[in-house]
Amino acid sequence: MRDSWRHFAAEFIGIFALVFVGGASIMAAQHSNNSNGLLVAAIAHGVILALMVTATMRISGHLNPAVTIGFLVTRRIEPVMAVIHIIAQLLGAVIAAYALKAIFPADVAAATRLGGQSIALDVTTGQAILCEFIATFLLMFVVFGTAVDPQAPKVGGFAIGLTVTADILAIGPLTGASMNPARSFGPAVVSGIFEAQSIYWVGPILGAIAAALLYDKLFLPRAPEMLEHGAVRPAAGGATDVQVPH
Secondary structure (H helix, E strand, O other): OHHHHHHHHHHHHHHHHHHHHHHHHHHHHHHOOOOOHHHHHHHHHHHHHHHHHHHHOOOOOOOOHHHHHHHHHOOOOOHHHHHHHHHHHHHHHHHHHHHHHHHOOHHHHHHHOOOOOOOOOOOOHHHHHHHHHHHHHHHHHHHHHHHHOOOOOOOOOHHHHHHHHHHHHHHHHHHOOOOOHHHHHHHHHHHOOOOOHHHHHHHHHHHHHHHHHHHHHHOOOOOOOOHHHOOEEEOHHHOEEEOOOO
16 A cells, blocks of 8 residues: 555656646746747756656656556556556646646636647647657657666666657647646646547557557567577688577
């Protein structure tokens, strides 16, 4: 039970920080008429996610329902614990949105939907889902490549945060680059605007599942390399000889 509460608290605090800092960066840019709002939002989301993933990864470090579901389908988390993670993520996101509503002027909150995402008018539903699918696929691939793989470089959440920054710069003007159902859900609940919520669930969840399964099946080491991947050493006469493992 204590372990469940530890996971719940870590996920709650981590997603609260992401939604609060990410949303505040969008709202502050609107409040100050900052023309570099996209860059500000991308950096703010990337930095806070890198910090919070690093701070919580010893316990959980998901901070995203799509990531949790990706771990679930690859059997890296128990179903009950996955539910606990997702409840914490959604609750943390909602509380963060309420905090933003309490801090910023009402006109800024309304104009930015409390830092929530929206779909550009010239982007179709299918295009928006594809954008979120690809962005979250890249995010989940990096999660596995830096935090799951036992041979991964020990960089904490740095690479994960950079991926979010890059994704926001790439598709932010199209969909807001959510990559995280909770990140979109919290502001939607508090603002009362649920436009495109299905996109922010379907795209990220499918993208995370695809990346998790691909990395798990194709890249994670489970057995010795194939024969043609054996060590190579010089042989007599200057030729090379492939050493075949026995």
